[in-house]
Amino acid sequence: MVGPATLAPYHEWEDQIPDEVKATIEEIKALIAEGEVEVCPADDPDWGVACFKPSAEAAEEMDGEALVNERCTVCHGLNEITANYGQDAAFWTEIVDEMIATGAQLDEEEREVVIDWLASQE
């Protein structure tokens, strides 16, 4: 479990930090609080470079949307995919297997997650 660490307040920089940056920081803080992100000890030589890594547990929890955005847009746009939203799992199984045969990088588990997620889109 991660202790009650927190970040220093922004002080006079408050006005100069874009809201989206603040929102991202809040998200990261929440993840740290939940133990989803591993924070390196300050005396780690790689601190700040390699030490912001999602915990193994978080990595296991696969997100269909993230997988589609990452692995399914290598050869064509997302529009090719969104145009087919509303189709069922049988349709997507056929498509995803066809895409894997074409070269999409998905292992067995990721394939299942992606098919389920696509079939849940309307």
Ligand code: HEC
């Ligand atoms: C290695 C390249 C590649 C990747 C990665 C890829 N596709 Fe495709 N995709 C294609 C090609 C080429 C076509 C057009 C050929 C065709 O129409 O069969 C296509 C067409 C499609 C179509 C249109 C329907 C069809 O059969 O024409 C859909 C839907 C689709 N892809 C979904 C996906 C999904 C979902 C993923 C991620 C799992 C993905 N693609 C990843 C190459 C790729």
